[in-house]
Amino acid sequence: MHSIQAYLAAAKADKSNVRKVIIGNEAADLDSMASSLAYGYLLNTQNGEDVLPVMPIARADFKLRTEAVYVFEEAGIILDDVVFFDEVDFEALMSGGTELILVDHNKFSPALEKYSANVSAILDHHNDEGLYQEASPRIIELVGSTATLVAMEFDRADVAVEKDVAILLAGTILLDTVNLDPAAGRVTESDILVAEKILPLCPLPGEDFFANIQREKFSVAGLSTNDLLRKDYKEFQFETVRCGIGSALLPVSQWQDMDNNLMAGFASYAVTNELGVLLSMNAYTNPDFNRDLVIYCVDKEGHDQLLEYLHGSGLELSVIEYPQAQEGEGCISFHCQGNLAISRKKLQPLLADFYTK
Numbered sequence: 001m002h003s004i005q006a007y008l009a010a011a012k013a014d015k016s017n018v019r020k021v022i023i024g025n026e027a028a029d030l031d032s033m034a035s036s037l038a039y040g041y042l043l044n045t046q047n048g049e050d051v052l053p054v055m056p057i058a059r060a061d062f063k064l065r066t067e068a069v070y071v072f073e074e075a076g077i078i079l080d081d082v083v084f085f086d087e088v089d090f091e092a093l094m095s096g097g098t099e100l101i102l103v104d105h106n107k108f109s110p111a112l113e114k115y116s117a118n119v120s121a122i123l124d125h126h127n128d129e130g131l132y133q134e135a136s137p138r139i140i141e142l143v144g145s146t147a148t149l150v151a152m153e154f155d156r157a158d159v160a161v162e163k164d165v166a167i168l169l170a171g172t173i174l175l176d177t178v179n180l181d182p183a184a185g186r187v188t189e190s191d192i193l194v195a196e197k198i199l200p201l202c203p204l205p206g207e208d209f210f211a212n213i214q215r216e217k218f219s220v221a222g223l224s225t226n227d228l229l230r231k232d233y234k235e236f237q238f239e240t241v242r243c244g245i246g247s248a249l250l251p252v253s254q255w256q257d258m259d260n261n262l263m264a265g266f267a268s269y270a271v272t273n274e275l276g277v278l279l280s281m282n283a284y285t286n287p288d289f290n291r292d293l294v295i296y297c298v299d300k301e302g303h304d305q306l307l308e309y310l311h312g313s314g315l316e317l318s319v320i321e322y323p324q325a326q327e328g329e330g331c332i333s334f335h336c337q338g339n340l341a342i343s344r345k346k347l348q349p350l351l352a353d354f355y356t357k
């Protein structure tokens, strides 16, 4: 039987001779990964094409994409047969003329821009950046999820969507469109039409499947402090100060229960990434939406100056007491952030102002 699993195993076995690579965007979200697997399978089924989906993330980081771990598992995907970015010699493939199919983006990240000449096809739902005009097909439609466009390609090619592909695509569409809810402003007519066709092929009703995916997305079970910091992480260089900001989806109090020496975890993360400042913006719903902020600096003076500045910047911080003694280099403090409107996007320019004055 030609299953997606059989396809992946065969594609992996032949990975160094592959003629086409499919890759999603650098955020490596479920849409990027599931769409590349399903689209590769379609091209292979349709005309025996020698095409390899490559996950745009290192294998060790995949476990941080907890919703993808869950959906892949439901679809019966064996991770050993999936190829991750650190498992191919991308440079060698590209210089050997391997074609690139982009899914879930239509413009390369700066790191991959040099391979622009290899782009041969695009399937995406972001704004069209107008690049790679010779790509064929070049399908860019502003639907809720690339997975919807992949499902439409199955239709066009008259290839049946089997249960495993249905799970991958439907799970992605539900996540991306917030369970097809018009109030979330993501879902389009195409997403709904596709979902109506493929959801009945999934073992769980849409409602339950979505609830599970959502629960897995926010699950922090089994993640270390290092994992929680790197799961959704951005780095900024402000003059001479290198600043990292993580975004963890749990309350500080819960994190303190999971790790009784957060100082050590933050300090070692800062050393590894050569940071002067490491912040964690914690966002969670309990049952209302809340924010907490962790501030770590390599020196106490820097910490106190930054805290004073943030107090004057409208974050409405109040201290969360920390029960355990902290051991390690540097200075750490924990706060409840009363001003919920200040996200990482808004904090970044405030920090830029502070460090470049």
Ligand SMILES: [Mn+2]
Binding pocket: 031, 032, 104, 125, 145, 146
């Ligand atoms: Mn997407």
